[in-house]
Amino acid sequence: MSKGNGDGKVYVGNVDVAAKKARKLLLGKLKLGKLVDWGTAFSLWPVHLTTSCCGCEFAAAWSPRYDNEQHGALPWVGSRQTNMILIEGTVTRKMACALRVVWEQMPQPKFAIAMGACALDGGIFYNSYNIVRPWEVVPVDIYIPGCPPRPEAVARAIIELQRKIRREGLASKFVEEGWRPDKEYVKPKEDLCAWWKG
Amino acid sequence: MSIDELADMVRNLLAEYVVNVEVGKDLVHVEVKEENVIEAAKRMKEAGFDHVKDVTAIDYPKEGIIKIIYHLSSYSKKELSRYVVGLGYSIPRDKNSVPSLYGVWTSADFQEREVYEGFGIVFEGHPDLRPLLLAPTVAELKPLRKDFIVKEEPIFKK
Amino acid sequence: MSARISGISGKVGFNDLKQLPGFWTRKLGKDLYEVFIGPQHPGSGHMRIIIRVDGDVIVEADPDMGYVHRTMEKLGEGREWIKGIPLYERMAIHDACNVTLPYVEAVEKLLGIEPPLRAKYLRVLLCEINRIAAFLYGFGIFGVFVGHSTMYMWPFGDREVWVELADWLTGARLTHSYPIFGGVRRDAPEGFTDSLRKAIRYMRKRLEEYRKIYVDNPVIRARLEDVGVIPRNLAIELGITGPNLRASGVEYDVRYNAPYEVYDELDFEIPVFQEGDSLARVWQRVEEIKQSLHILEQVADWLDKHKGEQIMHDRFWKTAPPLYKKVFQETGRVKLVPVFALLKVPKGKAYARAETARGEISYYVESNGANKPYRVRIVSASARNAIVFKYILPGHRVMDLPTIYGSIDYFPPEGDR
Numbered sequence: 001m002s003k004g005n006g007d008g009k010v011y012v013g014n015v016d017v018a019a020k021k022a023r024k025l026l027l028g029k030l031k032l033g034k035l036v037d038w039g040t041a042f043s044l045w046p047v048h049l050t051t052s053c054c055g056c057e058f059a060a061a062w063s064p065r066y067d068n069e070q071h072g073a074l075p076w077v078g079s080r081q082t083n084m085i086l087i088e089g090t091v092t093r094k095m096a097c098a099l100r101v102v103w104e105q106m107p108q109p110k111f112a113i114a115m116g117a118c119a120l121d122g123g124i125f126y127n128s129y130n131i132v133r134p135w136e137v138v139p140v141d142i143y144i145p146g147c148p149p150r151p152e153a154v155a156r157a158i159i160e161l162q163r164k165i166r167r168e169g170l171a172s173k174f175v176e177e178g179w180r181p182d183k184e185y186v187k188p189k190e191d192l193c194a195w196w197k198g
Numbered sequence: 199m200s201i202d203e204l205a206d207m208v209r210n211l212l213a214e215y216v217v218n219v220e221v222g223k224d225l226v227h228v229e230v231k232e233e234n235v236i237e238a239a240k241r242m243k244e245a246g247f248d249h250v251k252d253v254t255a256i257d258y259p260k261e262g263i264i265k266i267i268y269h270l271s272s273y274s275k276k277e278l279s280r281y282v283v284g285l286g287y288s289i290p291r292d293k294n295s296v297p298s299l300y301g302v303w304t305s306a307d308f309q310e311r312e313v314y315e316g317f318g319i320v321f322e323g324h325p326d327l328r329p330l331l332l333a334p335t336v337a338e339l340k341p342l343r344k345d346f347i348v349k350e351e352p353i354f355k356k
Numbered sequence: 357m358s359a360r361i362s363g364i365s366g367k368v369g370f371n372d373l374k375q376l377p378g379f380w381t382r383k384l385g386k387d388l389y390e391v392f393i394g395p396q397h398p399g400s401g402h403m404r405i406i407i408r409v410d411g412d413v414i415v416e417a418d419p420d421m422g423y424v425h426r427t428m429e430k431l432g433e434g435r436e437w438i439k440g441i442p443l444y445e446r447m448a449i450h451d452a453c454n455v456t457l458p459y460v461e462a463v464e465k466l467l468g469i470e471p472p473l474r475a476k477y478l479r480v481l482l483c484e485i486n487r488i489a490a491f492l493y494g495f496g497i498f499g500v501f502v503g504h505s506t507m508y509m510w511p512f513g514d515r516e517v518w519v520e521l522a523d524w525l526t527g528a529r530l531t532h533s534y535p536i537f538g539g540v541r542r543d544a545p546e547g548f549t550d551s552l553r554k555a556i557r558y559m560r561k562r563l564e565e566y567r568k569i570y571v572d573n574p575v576i577r578a579r580l581e582d583v584g585v586i587p588r589n590l591a592i593e594l595g596i597t598g599p600n601l602r603a604s605g606v607e608y609d610v611r612y613n614a615p616y617e618v619y620d621e622l623d624f625e626i627p628v629f630q631e632g633d634s635l636a637r638v639w640q641r642v643e644e645i646k647q648s649l650h651i652l653e654q655v656a657d658w659l660d661k662h663k664g665e666q667i668m669h670d671r672f673w674k675t676a677p678p679l680y681k682k683v684f685q686e687t688g689r690v691k692l693v694p695v696f697a698l699l700k701v702p703k704g705k706a707y708a709r710a711e712t713a714r715g716e717i718s719y720y721v722e723s724n725g726a727n728k729p730y731r732v733r734i735v736s737a738s739a740r741n742a743i744v745f746k747y748i749l750p751g752h753r754v755m756d757l758p759t760i761y762g763s764i765d766y767f768p769p770e771g772d773r
Contacts, residue, residue, distance in 0.1 A: 049396040052424050053769040056450045056530060059496065060519075063512035079396060093333050095402075095423045098395045124443060127348045127434075128427045129341055130332060148449060148530060195333030223465050224614070225707040249595035251709075251718050252735035269707065269720065273592045273606050279613040282707050282718075305595025308743050309735070316429075331422030331772055341430055348427075350434045 023176055033172030040083070040109065040171035041162040042072035047082040049102050052089030054116040054148045061151035068151075071158050079105040084161075087134045089148070090118035090125055096132045097193040103138045109174035111165075113157050114140045117147040137192065139183040199277040201226065208283060211245050212238050227267075227284040232296060235287050239268070239302040242285060246275040250299075251282060253309035255317045257344045263288045264317065266296060268306065289319075298324040316342030388415065393757065395423045402768030405745055405761075409754060417749035419742050425772040432732045437463060438696040440729065442533050447736055448770040449530040451490040453482040454712035455736070455770070460535045461616060462708035462721040466701045467537065467671075474665040475539040476617045481552075481655045482525060482534050483617075483710075484648045488559070489518040490713030491641045494765040495566070498638070501762035502579060507570050514562055517555050524548065536692065537699070538669030543688035549656040556649045563642060571638055580635040584748055584760035587632055596744055598715020598737050600764055603640040604632035610711040624651050634763035641765070672696070700727050712737050714765055738771030 026032045050058065061068050062075060076082045079102045091099055103110070112134075117123030119134045120143055134140060141164065144157045165171055174180055199207075205221045208228055215238045218229040230238045247270040256265045267286035272278035289296055298321035299306050308330055310321045315329035315337040329337040339346055387410060394404040404420040428447065432440050444459055445452045457479060464470065471479075492511040499507025519529050526532040526542060534541055570576055586596070591604035601608055609626045611619040627643035629636040666673065672693050680691045703725040709718040715737030722731040744764055749757060 047396065050402055052402070052426075053446055053449050055402070055769075056493070059493075060512060060516070063496075063516065064509050065513060065516045077397070090424070090426050092423060092425055093336060094425070095395065098423065102396050124446065125426045125431065127350060128431055129339070129346075129348060130336055130425055130427045150529060195335045222705060222707070225705070227705070248592050251595070251716075251740075252720065252733060254720055254731075254733040256722060256731045267720075269718070273595075273601070273608050276607075276613065279608060281614070282709070284707070284720075303595070304593050304747075305740070305743065307746070308739070329422075331425040333422075341427065346430075348430060348434055 033169055033176070034166075036172040036175055037166045037169050041165045044071075044073045044084040044111065044158060044161065045076045045082040046073060046084045046086040046113075047079045047102060047106065048075050048077050049079070049085065049099065051087055051091050051095050051099060052116070052118065054088035054119075057148045057151055057154065058086060058088050058115065061154040063151075066151040066155060068155050068158060071155065071162070073158050080107065082106055083109065084111045084113065085138065086154075087112065087114045087119050087138070087140070089116040090123070090128075090131050091134045091137060092130050093132060093192075093195065096137050096188075097196060099134070099137050100188065100192050109171050109180060111142075111161055111170075112138045112140045113142045113144065113161060115144045115149055115154065115157070117145060119143070120145060123147055132192075135186070137186065137188055139180075139186045141183070199280065201281055204278070204281050204283070207245075208242075211241055224280075225282050225284060227286060230285065230287050232287045232289055235285070236297050236299065236302065238285060239299050242270060242283070243302055246272045246278050247283060248272055248274055248303075250303045250305045250309060253306055253313055255313045255319060255342070257291070257317065257342070259291065259344045262291050264291055264319070266313070266319070268299060268303075270303075294318055295320040295322050297322055298327075300324050316340070318343075387411070391754070394420075402772075403766070405749070405757070407749065407754070407757070412753050412755075414749050414752055414754060414757070417745050419745040421742055421768070422772055424769040428773045429732055429734060432729055434728065436697065436727055437699050437701055437729060438536070438692070440732065441536065442531065444732075444734065445531055445533060446769070447734070447773055448490070448712065448714075448738075448767055450493050451486050451713050451770075452530060452532045453479065453486045453534050454490075454710055455717060456533070457483065457535050457617075458708035458710040458717055458719045459721070459732070459734075460537055461710070462706040462719045463537050463701060465706040465708065466704050466721065466723055468702075469538050469669050469671055471539045471669055472666045473618070474543075474659070474662055475535075475667045475669075477655055477658050477662075478540045478544060478667060479535050480617050480619065480622070481544070481652065481659070482522060482532065482540075484652050484655070485518050485522050485525075487713045488645055488648050489515050489522070491645050492518070494641065494713070494762075494767075495570075495638075498762035498765070499570075501758040502576065504570065504573075504576065507566075510562070510566065510569075514559065517558065521548075521552060521555060524551075536690075537696070538672045539667050539690065541690055541692075543667050543684075543690075544659055545688060549660050552652060552656050556652055559645070559649055563645060566642065571635070571642065577635060579759055580633065580638065580763065582633050583756050584634045584637075584752065584763060585632050586744065586748060588630075590747070591632065594743050594747060595740055596715070597740050598711070598713075599640040599644060600637055600741055600744070601715065602626065603629045603636040605630040610709050610716050614709065616708070616710060622651050622654050634759050637763040637765075698727055700725060701729075712770075714738055714767060714770065715741060734773055736770045736773060738767045739773065741766055742771050 114134050142157045142161050144153050205226045215230045215234040220227040251269040254267050265286050265288050267284045270283045311330040315332050318340040389409050391407050402424050406418040407414045408416040441456050445456050448455050492515040495511040496508045523529050526534045586604045588605040591601050607628050612626050624647045629640050668690050675695045676693045701723040705722045707720050717736045720733040724730045
C-alpha cells in the first residue's frame with residue numbers, strides 16, 4: 001500500500017509514517033507523553049511471583065504499617081495484568097525458568113526491581129551451584145540492597161522507579177518507539193528451561 | 199528411659215545384625231550391614247520407631263565409603279520420643295544402588311529422593327525416584343559428594 | 357482403585373476412613389487433565405504442585421519443590437562454624453531464632469559447653485516472639501489463599517508488634533543471628549519486659565477478634581471444616597510434624613517430649629485437637645499462640661528477677677579484651693570475640709532438634725576436628741510436611757487446594773533449604 005508507481009508519486013499514504021508522525025505530534029508537542037508517564041508511574045503493579053525469602057518483607061511492605069498501596073502499587077495475581085516484577089532475593093535455576101516465563105508474559109512497558117543482596121550478586125549464597133544472577137534473566141531497573149531490605153526500602157525503590165519513569169519518560173518513549181530505548185534486551189545465555197522435560 | 203537403656207534395647211532388638219553401637223548425647227547410632235537393613239528396619243518399626251526424621255548420606259572419600267543413615271524416632275511411644283536412633287550402614291563409594299526403606303516407612307519417601315539427587319545413590323524399590331529439589335541437569339553433578347567442590351572466597355585476599 | 361491411599365494401602369488400617377467425603381476417587385485414563393499450580397500464584401509462591409484432575413476432583417498430586425533450594429548443606433561445609441548461623445537462618449527469616457537454635461545447640465553439645473541460665477531464658481524469649489510472629493505470618497498468607505483480605509491485613513499489622521520487639525532486642529527485624537555458641541548476642545534492653553507485657557495483653561485481646569472475624573466466620577468454616585482431614589495413623593505414618601501433627605491428635609512437641617533450653621522449667625500446655633481437618637489446624641495455631649503468650653509472661657518475670665547476669669559462657673567470655681567487656685557493661689551488647697573466627701570443634705557427631713512455628717527442625721552435625729563442619733544435615737519442618745500434598749490432596753476438589761495448602765502453613769524457603 002505504500003509503494004509508489006515509479007514516477008515518484010505516491011498515491012496511497014504511508015500509514016506507518018503517518019502513524020509515527022501522529023504519535024510524535026501527540027506525545028511530543030501536545031504533552032500527552034507526560035500523561036502516559038504519569039499514569040504508568042502511579043499504576044506499577046508488581047506480579048505475585050515470590051522468588052525467595054525476601055518475600056517476607058515484600059508481604060510486610062503491603063501490610064497496614066507500611067502500606068505501599070498509597071504509591072499506587074498493588075501486588076496482583078495474574079502476570080498478564082501487571083507491569084512490574086519485584087524479584088525477591090535469590091533466583092535458583094528452577095525459578096529462573098519461571099521468572100523468564102512470567103517476564104515474557106507481562107505486557108509492555110514493564111519494569112523490574114531486584115530486592116536483596118542475593119538479587120544483586122548472590123549475597124550470602126554467592127558460590128552456590130544452584131543459583132543464577134537475576135540480571136542475566138531480566139533487565140533490572142532498580143536494585144535494593146540489604147539482607148533482607150526493610151519495607152521502607154521497598155517503598156523507596158518504588159518511588160525511585162516512579163521518578164525515573166517520569167524523568168526519563170520511559171513509558172511515553174515506549175509508546176513512541178515500540179521498545180525501551182534505555183534498556184538492552186536481555187537474552188539469557190543458556191536455555192533456562194532446558195531442565196524441564198515434562 | 200535413659201540413653202543407655204535405649205542403647206541396650208536397640209542392641210537386643212537388632213541382636214545379630216548389629217555391627218557397632220555408638221552412644222552420644224541424645225543420639226544412639228547403630229551400624230548394621232547393608233544386606234540386613236530391611237530386616238533391621240522392620241524390627242525397629244515393630245518396636246515403635248514409627249517415623250523417619252531424616253535420611254542422610256555422608257561421603258568419606260579417604261576411606262572410600264558412603265554412610266547412609268536413617269534417623270528414627272517415635273510419635274506413639276513417649277519414652278522413645280525423647281531420643282533419636284540413627285540406623286546406618288556403609289557402602290563402597292563406587293556402588294550406587296541400595297535397598298529402599300520406603301516399604302517400611304512412608305515418611306522416607308521424599309528424603310530418599312533428596313539423597314538420590316545429592317549423591318546419585320539409587321534406592322532400589324522406591325516407586326518414584328526422581329530428583330526432588332534440584333533440576334535433573336544439576337543433580338547429575340552429584341553435588342553433595344565431597345569431590346564436588348564449591349569455590350569459597352576467603353575473608354582476606356591472598 | 358483408590359488413588360488417595362496408593363502406595364501405602366495395606367500397611368495402615370484405613371477401614372474406618374472410607375466414609376470420609378471424597379475418599380474414593382476413580383482414576384481414569386481419558387478426561388484426565390494435568391494442572392500446574394505455581395510457582396507464580398497468589399498465595400505464597402515458590403512452589404509448584406502438579407495435579408491431575410478428573411473433572412474437578414484431584415486424582416494425583418505431585419509437589420514439585422526446589423524452587424528456592426539454595427544448597428545450604430553444601431555451602432555450610434565450606435564455611436567456618438560461626439558463619440553457619442546466618443547461613444541457615446535464611447531458611448525461614450521470620451522464624452530465625454527457632455531455626456538456628458538447634459544448630460547452635462548441636463555445636464554446643466560437641467564443644468561440651470552449656471550457656472548460662474540467663475542466656476537460655478533470652479533464647480526462649482526470642483523463640484517465642486518469633487513463633488507468634490510466624491503464626492501470624494501464616495494466618496496472613498492463609499487469608500490471601502482463601503480470599504479473606506482482612507485476615508491478611510490484621511495479622512500482618514499485629515505481627516509488626518512482635519517484629520518490633522525482636523528488632524529492639526536484637527537490632528534486626530527478621531535475621532537476628534541472636535543465639536551464638538555459648539550464649540546470646542545481646543541482653544534485653546531497659547524497659548523491654550514492660551513493653552513485652554503490654555504486647556501480650558494486646559495480643560490476647562486481638563485473638564478474640566480473630567475468632568469473631570475469621571475462625572468462627574460461617575463462610576470460612578464452610579470452606580475449612582472436614583477439608584484436608586489427616587487421620588492420626590496417617591499423620592504418624594507420613595511423619596508430619598508441628599501443629600499439623602498435633603491437630604491430628606498426636607501428643608508430640610519437642611519442647612515437651614525432648615525439652616531443650618529451659619522449657620522443662622516453664623509451665624505450659626500442649627494443645628491437641630482430634631479432628632485433623634483444616635479448621636482444627638487453624639484452631640491449633642490460635643491455641644499455641646495463647647500458650648506462647650503464657651510462656652513469655654513467665655520469661656519476663658524471670659528476666660526481671662535476674663538482671664545483670666552473665667549471658668556468655670566463660671570459655672569465650674574470658675578471652676574477650678577489656679574494651680569488649682566495657683561495651684557490654686554500657687550497652688548490654690556482646691561483641692563477637694575473635695576466638696569464634698577460628699573455632700575448632702572436637703571430632704564427633706551430634707543431633708539436635710527444636711520446635712519451630714511449623715514443627716520440628718533437626719540438625720545432624722558431624723565434625724572431624726577442623727574449623728569447618730564435615731557434614732550438616734538439616735531437615736526442616738516444612739520439608740517433612742511437604743509430603744502431605746502427595747497423600748492428602750487426591751480425593752479433594754481443586755478449590756480445596758488453597759485451603760489445604762494454607763492450613764498446612766507450608767513455607768517453601770524453609771522446605772527447600
